[in-house]
Amino acid sequence: MSTGKFGDYGGQYVPEALMPAVEELTDAYERYVLENEDGFMEDFRERLRDFGGRPTPLQRADNLSERYGYDVYLKREDLVHGGAHKLNNALGQVLLAKYMGKERIIAETGAGQHGTATAMACAYLDMPCEIYMGRTDVNRQRPNVYRMRIHDAEVNPVDIGSGTLKEAINETMRDWATNVEDTHYVIGSVVGPHPFPEMVREFQSVISEETREQAQEKLGGLPEAVVACAGGGSNTMGAFHHFVEDEEVDLYAVEAGGSSLTVDAEEGYAPHSASLSTGTEGVLHGARTKLLQTEEGQIVESHSVSAGLDYAGVGPELSYLVDEGRVTPANVGDDEALRAFHRLSRTEGIIPALESSHAVAYLEDLESEGPVVVNVSGRGDKDLDTVIEESEKRGIEEAPDMEVYL
Numbered sequence: 027m028s029t030g031k032f033g034d035y036g037g038q039y040v041p042e043a044l045m046p047a048v049e050e051l052t053d054a055y056e057r058y059v060l061e062n063e064d065g066f067m068e069d070f071r072e073r074l075r076d077f078g079g080r081p082t083p084l085q086r087a088d089n090l091s092e093r094y095g096y097d098v099y100l101k102r103e104d105l106v107h108g109g110a111h112k113l114n115n116a117l118g119q120v121l122l123a124k125y126m127g128k129e130r131i132i133a134e135t136g137a138g139q140h141g142t143a144t145a146m147a148c149a150y151l152d153m154p155c156e157i158y159m160g161r162t163d164v165n166r167q168r169p170n171v172y173r174m175r176i177h178d179a180e181v182n183p184v185d186i187g188s189g190t191l192k193e194a195i196n197e198t199m200r201d202w203a204t205n206v207e208d209t210h211y212v213i214g215s216v217v218g219p220h221p222f223p224e225m226v227r228e229f230q231s232v233i234s235e236e237t238r239e240q241a242q243e244k245l246g247g248l249p250e251a252v253v254a255c256a257g258g259g260s261n262t263m264g265a266f267h268h269f270v271e272d273e274e275v276d277l278y279a280v281e282a283g284g285s286s287l288t289v290d291a292e293e294g295y296a297p298h299s300a301s302l303s304t305g306t307e308g309v310l311h312g313a314r315t316k317l318l319q320t321e322e323g324q325i326v327e328s329h330s331v332s333a334g335l336d337y338a339g340v341g342p343e344l345s346y347l348v349d350e351g352r353v354t355p356a357n358v359g360d361d362e363a364l365r366a367f368h369r370l371s372r373t374e375g376i377i378p379a380l381e382s383s384h385a386v387a388y389l390e391d392l393e394s395e396g397p398v399v400v401n402v403s404g405r406g407d408k409d410l411d412t413v414i415e416e417s418e419k420r421g422i423e424e425a426p427d428m429e430v431y432l
């Protein structure tokens with residue numbers, strides 16, 4: 027059995043009650059995913075194609091290329107069914123649970139993106155689905171709650187603490203520990219105890235597998251750099267994986283710089299979520315990794331204008347690749363992300379997710395001799411309310427002038 031260690035990072039820091047669950051899952055992951063037992067991987071790929079709409083295009087962004095003086099290519103994960111890369115993983119895990127003979131799926135969600143992707147995959151594969159979501163998040167994300175309900179998922183509001191992602195994760199872990207026999211817990215990023223970081227990366231690595239092939243075809247070789255945003259890091263590891271061995275390809279993980287890179291240790295608050303750039307080593311959600319914490323080891327509350335990047339930790343493999351010098355951490359603030367959101371919408375006809383806008387924004391800082399691939403992890407229709415409000419509040423110049431319509 028693989029150990030799930032990336033240097034010092036990773037591992038299985040879980041309560042005794044969860045050990046049987048992670049061991050059973052590790053065994054199933056090795057058999058079905060790594061050894062392709064019962065043709066699991068062919069089945070997965072066919073469903074990614076027919077249900078998920080893969081492969082997604084690698085598209086040259088003509089106007090951005092002109093702006094930056096090097097070729098910019100966009101990996102269009104915004105075109106995956108559901109509007110983001112999240113389905114790649116949700117579909118893989120729900121299908122794996124079916125192969126394992128599980129009869130019930132649970133998951134947690136913060137902003138609702140992962141919950142929606144899981145609910146969608148469960149409806150498609152006819153699996154009962156329950157999503158845990160903090161009460162505060164339920165109240166501020168009503169359309170996403172409705173979306174999950176449309177797909178016939180139960181949404182369980184969590185009334186503990188601040189009623190956000192952290193509490194929802196704890197409740198889902200508790201449910202899993204009590205219902206190990208018939209239940210699979212779908213984690214939404216390359217985080218959590220082994221085998222999740224490796225398994226989610228395998229499901230998401232279809233992104234770099236396609237990109238590599240498409241680059242050979244379109245550029246006649248490898249790109250100079252690949253840029254992706256990092257919350258937990260699943261689109262990031264997915265976009266990087268098949269390039270990690272190609273030392274000549276630079277890999278940039280762009281985190282949310284929020285409003286500044288400071289930490290208010292006394293208040294336990296950081297106005298950013300740049301765990302790769304500023305975090306320290308600790309254990310969060312079952313794995314050792316880089317995270318935002320006080321000197322006493324309390325997890326600090328993070329912030330980003332984009333809900334999907336707002337997480338105090340990051341996947342252990344990314345932490346390791348940063349320490350090894352293979353991945354360069356970068357960060358982009360809220361305002362720059364909003365500007366990039368409008369820039370891509372205006373000049374290329376693509377509305378990016380606010381998460382993806384961080385990756386797009388990094389092009390403003392990046393100098394390159396050759397072609398650069400940016401992973402557009404999702405589409406931004408879900409972010410319009412936030413963008414309208416925040417662009418006006420911050421006086422973002424690139425935003426459309428709406429005054430005559432008031």
Ligand SMILES: *Cc1c(COP(=O)(O)O)cnc(C)c1O
Nearest residue numbers: 257258259260261334381403404
């Ligand atoms: C959830 C989400 C992210 C952040 O998650 P990662 O695991 O870091 O990829 C990025 N982009 C979009 C569109 C998302 O929905």
